[in-house]
Amino acid sequence: KAGVTQTPRYLIKTRGQQVTLSCSPISGHRSVSWYQQTPGQGLQFLFEYFSETQRNKGNFPGRFSGRQFSNSRSEMNVSTLELGDSALYLCASSSDRASGNTIYFGEGSWLTVV
């Protein structure tokens, strides 16, 4: 069974640009979450999507957005990039039981903003 797939793995953008990251969850998983990981802030929750609806959101500015498609694939977008957006962006998927779901992560997308 294929794991969580994230693309691209590495990318470099300049300040002011926008970026779109993609995530394909494990087959059968309908919940997809996004996290930002930086050395100073650790792992920060961005948002979670379930059946194309955002049902949880972290404390990030509106420049960070996401969406989920009917096949459960998800994208996150960051507009007007800032140097501080340089980070590892991790996507995770889980099944849709009410609780006790193990979340499985992808390999992450390393974003560098210059």
Add this chain to the structure above:
Amino acid sequence: AQKITQTQPGMFVQEKEAVTLDCTYDTSDQSYGLFWYKQPSSGEMIFLIYQGSYDEQNATEGRYSLNFQKARKSANLVISASQLGDSAMYFCAMWTISGGYQKVTFGIGTKLQVIP
């Protein structure tokens, strides 16, 4: 509020020795679960082990075991017979229910280095 505390920023262990990584948690929920993840330098978060709050026995997965002490609110990871490939960041995490849905909180991690 839910909180995970990992007080060891870095740990060293000799190859083939056992090591314990500490994790304490704070929640007022009765139903919750605890995870440990390993993150090598490549970045991928690898799921290691899971313990539910109602599980009476400590979870084990190969060389990994979770020392769950509910009254102390601790969920320490024990790695037996350390290998060089165990060198990585280790994160403790907890799910609770927030707004009717599962929400996961992570600790800041412990960097483990295995010495030959």
